[in-house]
Amino acid sequence: MTTLAGIPVRVVHRLAARDRRTGQAQRASEVLAQIGGLLDGLLECGEGGVIDLRAIEPGLDHDGLACLEVALGIGEVHATVSATGETVVRETGFPAVWHITHRDSSGSLRTILIDVSWCPEILHSQRADAEAGQRRLRAKLVSEQAARCSDGLP
Amino acid sequence: MYLTPGAASTLGERLLQHGISRRSFLKFCSILASSMALPAAIAPRMALALSNARPCVIYMSFQECTGCLESLLNSHGVAIENLILDAISLDYQETLQAAAGHQSEQWRDEVIAANYGKYILIVDGSIPQDGNSGYFVSAAESGLARLNKTAAGAAFIVAVGTCASFGGIAHAYPNPTGAVGVRDIVKDRPIINVSGCPPIAEVITGVLAYYLTFQKLPTLDSLGRPTVYYGKTVHDDCYREESYEDGPRAKSFDDSFARNGNCLFNLGCKGPVTHNACSTLRWNQGTSFPIQSGHGCIGCSEPDFWDAGGLYVRGPEADAEHDD
Numbered sequence: 001m002t003t004l005a006g007i008p009v010r011v012v013h014r015l016a017a018r019d020r021r022t023g024q025a026q027r028a029s030e031v032l033a034q035i036g037g038l039l040d041g042l043l044e045c046g047e048g049g050v051i052d053l054r055a056i057e058p059g060l061d062h063d064g065l066a067c068l069e070v071a072l073g074i075g076e077v078h079a080t081v082s083a084t085g086e087t088v089v090r091e092t093g094f095p096a097v098w099h100i101t102h103r104d105s106s107g108s109l110r111t112i113l114i115d116v117s118w119c120p121e122i123l124h125s126q127r128a129d130a131e132a133g134q135r136r137l138r139a140k141l142v143s144e145q146a147a148r149c150s151d152g153l154p
Numbered sequence: 155m156y157l158t159p160g161a162a163s164t165l166g167e168r169l170l171q172h173g174i175s176r177r178s179f180l181k182f183c184s185i186l187a188s189s190m191a192l193p194a195a196i197a198p199r200m201a202l203a204l205s206n207a208r209p210c211v212i213y214m215s216f217q218e219c220t221g222c223l224e225s226l227l228n229s230h231g232v233a234i235e236n237l238i239l240d241a242i243s244l245d246y247q248e249t250l251q252a253a254a255g256h257q258s259e260q261w262r263d264e265v266i267a268a269n270y271g272k273y274i275l276i277v278d279g280s281i282p283q284d285g286n287s288g289y290f291v292s293a294a295e296s297g298l299a300r301l302n303k304t305a306a307g308a309a310f311i312v313a314v315g316t317c318a319s320f321g322g323i324a325h326a327y328p329n330p331t332g333a334v335g336v337r338d339i340v341k342d343r344p345i346i347n348v349s350g351c352p353p354i355a356e357v358i359t360g361v362l363a364y365y366l367t368f369q370k371l372p373t374l375d376s377l378g379r380p381t382v383y384y385g386k387t388v389h390d391d392c393y394r395e396e397s398y399e400d401g402p403r404a405k406s407f408d409d410s411f412a413r414n415g416n417c418l419f420n421l422g423c424k425g426p427v428t429h430n431a432c433s434t435l436r437w438n439q440g441t442s443f444p445i446q447s448g449h450g451c452i453g454c455s456e457p458d459f460w461d462a463g464g465l466y467v468r469g470p471e472a473d474a475e476h477d478d
Binding site: 049051121122 | 174175176177178180181182184185187188191193194195197198439440
């Protein structure tokens with residue numbers, strides 16, 4: 001009698017490269033549709049959203065991410081934030097759809113986000129920082145005024 | 155981390171003192187949310203909650219090698235994950251603090267009293283279950299008594315490392331000290347087990363950040379470990395996984411197959427039965443992990459791994475087809 005171990009079943013993990021690329025292009029289209037949904041929400045209700053491209057399931061590999069980037073295109077805004085490593089914020093060809101890449105201080109890529117909003121939070125200045133800046137600026141103006149007075153200048 | 159007496163300033167204030175801008179912190183929260191599989195849009199809320207947090211942390215060490223503390227501390231460069239560790243108010247830690255003797259004991263008791271029910275207790279090392287055994291005595295108290303006294307007022311406990319989680323190497327046969335993990339002693343406080351020998355520092359950071367943001371514990375598995383970090387095995391996301399099924403596997407250390415990135419299962423790798431985030435988070439800010447360095451997983455985040463058979467003995471679930 002044939003035992004279970006004798007049944008010639010073999011699990012195949014690898015997809016052909018072409019099938020994998022096709023699958024990734026399809027997945028990128030699905031993510032694009034999801035982005036479209038968030039954009040609808042932003043325009044209708046004022047609520048967009050954020051998609052973590054490295055955390056979605058099923059995921060996007062290098063080919064899939066490239067497909068998505070091509071589909072999104074490039075917009076007018078390109079900003080670099082130097083905050084414990086480089087963060088690059090690009091508006092895509094679809095206004096209010098932002099492509100954000102976070103790298104750490106060693107340059108390692110940490111996460112890739114699609115942020116659907118009027119302006120990504122990381123680009124906003126924070127009130128507390130502005131207030132601290134206001135204090136510094138006032139102190140600087142006072143200091144410069146004092147220096148002009150001591151030089152006999154108006 | 156630095157020890158500071160007196161009332162703790164907010165975590166946000168401490169970060170600014172360290173020269174970490176609010177944008178850096180928001181970025182950290184985005185990365186942390188991603189690593190914890192939280193919705194990416196939660197980062198601003200997390201940043202706000204953490205900025206206003208005043209975490210009081212007491213760190214107690216028992217039968218330990220200090221490896222877990224080293225894992226927390228020895229991060230090279232400005233690792234964004236360690237911002238929280240740099241900014242928490244660590245009010246008691248025997249290895250790091252300069253104070254000793256009665257003054258340090260009194261200080262700890264004052265911190266406990268002032269923050270009763272609210273402080274986070276971090277524990278590393280195993281504890282002899284018999285308080286009269288004499289195997290761990292500090293300040294004339296048994297480890298058992300010290301743990302019970304400190305745990306009583308903790309909001310929750312983080313058992314860092316496999317020793318504190320499950321007993322670790324001291325618990326290994328024949329367990330001469332009667333060593334056990336925190337959960338075998340403390341039954342009335344929430345406990346998060348961050349197992350590993352040592353655990354990845356970012357896991358500890360993530361656990362603290364999750365609690366400070368949501369004021370609740372993350373989802374835990376049956377062994378009390380956060381599922382976001384311990385829900386998968388090391389094998390699940392291992393880059394050598396393809397050749398586990400299809401071969402060829404490495405036959406000896408550093409042979410051509412090993413150097414080519416093939417599976418190390420035949421060399422004793424316990425990845426298929428070990429739950430941890432080593433394959434994804436990796437170590438030293440994502441630099442590498444044992445399997446990437448050519449050494450199989452030893453299963454260090456699982457209970458009783460020291461007694462689970464030889465580190466270089468192939469596991470029983472090996473496929474005979476690959477005996478080539």
